[in-house]
């Protein structure tokens with residue numbers, strides 16, 4: 188690759204950039220399709236959220252009596268108030284999507300094993316923080332959408348046996364969603380969470396450098412290029428495109444704001460924030476011990492342990508590890524999406540285990556049976572790859588990951604678009 192002319196930054200900025208990046212990097216790391224810039228875009232969105240959030244704080248009133256009116260006043264009376272709120276809203280939505288895609292990218296480019304395993308754990312904690320920041324922000328406008336979404340999620344927490352109610356009370360700071368909840372969420376949202384996020388992000392960046400940059404397939408004598416301008420130029424372009432797209436979206440599409448929160452009138456259906464809708468869907472079909480405890484715990488354990496599974500023939504930096512890995516990933520994503528969709532339809536209309544086995548305990552008829560209805564076919568499908576196609580552990584891990592991610596997306600799709608009044612399926 189021919190080096191272009193370096194961009195002339197003031198010395199302080201140049202030094203700062205060289206703390207983030209080394210002076211020279213592998214030419215293959217500069218290609219946009221290596222990372223799709225997803226990690227960098229997530230960082231950019233965080234900066235936009237901090238800047239817009241700090242300005243929103245000037246007008247926002249964190250109390251039940253004042254929150255909703257302060258948002259109305261911001262939208263109606265403050266110059267660019269509406270735009271500012273929209274920018275914060277759309278950046279938050281985009282941040283969840285982009286950080287999720289970044290997670291998917293690092294998995295499928297085999298960039299989470301060995302020396303990158305620790306950074307994967309930091310990444311998971313950061314993902315939790317992104318969701319926590321979005322969730323605490325969700326309540327702040329104090330409209331019907333905000334109030335009932337947070338009520339639904341804290342009620343899901345209550346389902347957890349033994350510790351559910353005290354845990355939900357701790358999240359709310361009270362036994363219902365009220366003034367104390369709003370204040371707690373505001374403190375977390377505008378202080379504690381962003382601060383912790385900055386610490387985690389610094390560790391994440393440092394560990395990327397410690398691992399020698401992004402994961403790339405091993406070759407002899409890789410070509411090196413200067414970071415300035417090769418990488419810096421791409422970063423500037425990507426940032427400009429994201430900012431322009433966000434500005435345009437915020438100019439034309441408003442962040443939703445319903446009537447002021449009314450604890451006495453619940454909307455029908457009452458839905459959790461959109462990223463939790465997959466979990467809400469799961470609870471429609473599974474006993475809470477399974478839906479709120481066992482399944483989430485097992486899935487979390489799988490993702491935490493993912494880089495530590497023993498893998499054979501690992502090809503770090505090679506997309507999907509091998510051509511078979513690519514085939515397995517694509518097929519199992521499609522199979523799992525369609526299978527989850529069909530199973531939910533069947534559970535809603537035909538597989539009435541609870542009515543068929545009324546004398547059985549609920550945790551069997553509404554827990555083990557629907558759980559097995561999912562696990563047995565999916566287990567058989569994975570076994571088929573192992574036994575018939577001689578897939579290695581690495582490819583089997585890709586299959587399991589794709590099945591889990593795709594099932595969640597399928598449930599999210601149904602709950603977001605196909606659940607109407609009383610949470611019935613509508614097409």
Ligand code: HEM
Pocket residue numbers: 233236237238239240241243244247258272275276279280282317320321322324325326327328376377378381442443
């Ligand atoms: C990871 C970072 C952040 C995320 C994901 C995030 C997310 C959100 C979301 C989803 C909302 C509700 C927006 C709506 O629909 O109205 C919100 C509101 C708000 N956020 Fe953030 N935020 C972040 C950082 C910050 C920071 C750093 C501050 C201030 C220092 C802040 C201050 C506020 C305020 C004052 C509101 C209420 C105004 C409103 O709802 O429009 N946010 N945030």
Ligand code: HEM
Pocket residue numbers: 222224225226227229230286289290293298299303306307308309310311313314317388391395398400401402
């Ligand atoms: C939420 C905020 C996050 C930010 C700001 C961030 C930022 C970054 C950046 C800038 C990179 C360099 C390469 C690239 O751009 O893809 C990177 C790499 C990486 N990230 Fe993240 N990340 C975040 C979340 C996550 C999550 C959720 C995970 C996984 C659970 C994760 C795991 C990793 C790993 C393993 C690498 C090394 C990849 C490689 O060597 O190719 N990160 N991150």
